[in-house]
Amino acid sequence: MPTGLPIHFEHVTKAFGAVRAVDDLSVTIEPGRVTGFLGPNGAGKTTTLRMLLGLVRPTSGVATIGGTSYRDLASPLTTVGASLEATSFHPGRTARNHLLIAAQASGLPATAADEALARVGLQDYGRRRVGGYSLGMRQRLGLAFALLGDPGVLVLDEPINGLDPEGIKWIRQLLRAMASEGRTILISSHLLSEVQQTVDEVVIIAHGKLVHTGDLASLDASDTMSVQVNAADRAGLAAAVAAAGYTYSEMRAGLVVDAADAATIGRIAFDAGIPLTNLTQKRVGLEESFLALVGEEGSL
Numbered sequence: 239m240p241t242g243l244p245i246h247f248e249h250v251t252k253a254f255g256a257v258r259a260v261d262d263l264s265v266t267i268e269p270g271r272v273t274g275f276l277g278p279n280g281a282g283k284t285t286t287l288r289m290l291l292g293l294v295r296p297t298s299g300v301a302t303i304g305g306t307s308y309r310d311l312a313s314p315l316t317t318v319g320a321s322l323e324a325t326s327f328h329p330g331r332t333a334r335n336h337l338l339i340a341a342q343a344s345g346l347p348a349t350a351a352d353e354a355l356a357r358v359g360l361q362d363y364g365r366r367r368v369g370g371y372s373l374g375m376r377q378r379l380g381l382a383f384a385l386l387g388d389p390g391v392l393v394l395d396e397p398i399n400g401l402d403p404e405g406i407k408w409i410r411q412l413l414r415a416m417a418s419e420g421r422t423i424l425i426s427s428h429l430l431s432e433v434q435q436t437v438d439e440v441v442i443i444a445h446g447k448l449v450h451t452g453d454l455a456s457l458d459a460s461d462t463m464s465v466q467v468n469a470a471d472r473a474g475l476a477a478a479v480a481a482a483g484y485t486y487s488e489m490r491a492g493l494v495v496d497a498a499d500a501a502t503i504g505r506i507a508f509d510a511g512i513p514l515t516n517l518t519q520k521r522v523g524l525e526e527s528f529l530a531l532v533g534e535e536g537s538l
């Protein structure tokens with residue numbers, strides 16, 4: 239069984255002229271979990287992954303896999319598998335041939351190609367030319383390349399982008415299964431909603447800087463809870479809520495009281511002698527918390 243290794247970024251900075259694409263990023267990605275690397279377009283995700291894979295040299299800081307820089311890994315392909323962008327495949331060549339060539343070049347046996355094809359569900363299509371592949375099949379083939387050396391660490395840039403619902407379900411199950419085998423799985427996305435059901439942990443960057451890291455639930459902080467409440471005497475309710483120091487917005491279905499819990503709002507209404515017709519605790523969605531963290535850019 240391949241070993242999942244931690245990924246460390248230590249004070250990693252990459253400047254392109256005046257642009258700090260990545261700015262003093264320090265974070266650890268643990269094995270056995272699926273970690274979502276999130277941020278709006280241009281936040282610096284691809285540059286960070288490229289530094290991790292030795293494709294771009296950091297201006298300062300170090301990125302390591304199990305304590306070793308990619309360039310110094312004794313056996314890169316069996317340590318870390320990566321798929322950075324939609325790889326261009328020769329349309330006239332079969333998927334199996336593409337993989338066989340890559341396996342041979344890396345000193346892996348031919349069986350590695352068939353195993354990778356099977357792992358991504360392309361075993362029945364491996365002898366077809368890639369030119370006839372759908373986008374989803376190409377994505378699977380890209381993943382097969384990443385899996386060729388059966389690595390313990392998987393780094394995938396936007397792997398869900400362009401997949402149909404069935405493909406999304408499939409990759410979700412695959413990544414979760416691989417994490418439960420103890421592998422380290424890092425996947426980037428500019429949309430939290432796209433990876434929300436796949437990831438255990440999130441690392442969020444904006445303008446090259448780390449803005450949040452933790453498990454998915456940590457995004458759903460309690461101070462982002464609100465209460466939806468209504469009464470026949472809505473004006474009286476609004477006055478009582480405001481007098482207790484809460485801010486609210488008025489919706490068609492009632493008031494939405496910010497940063498409040500249902501028990502407290504219920505008591506305020508009771509004390510004011512206002513019978514309620516509705517009292518519901520609302521959580522601000524994860525997506526909204528995410529957008530609040532990454533700022534306006536998040537809506538791109």
Ligand SMILES: Nc1ncnc2c1ncn2[C@@H]1O[C@H](COP(=O)(O)OP(=O)(O)OP(=O)(O)O)[C@@H](O)[C@H]1O
Pocket residue numbers: 254257258259277278279280281282283284285286428
């Ligand atoms: N080779 C380069 N030369 C100059 N600027 C670059 C280069 N590569 C990236 N940048 C800049 O660095 C910033 C971060 O880009 P990066 O591609 O890492 O972001 P990203 O989060 O991956 O976004 P996307 O999802 O759109 O690819 C952007 O402002 C980009 O224009």
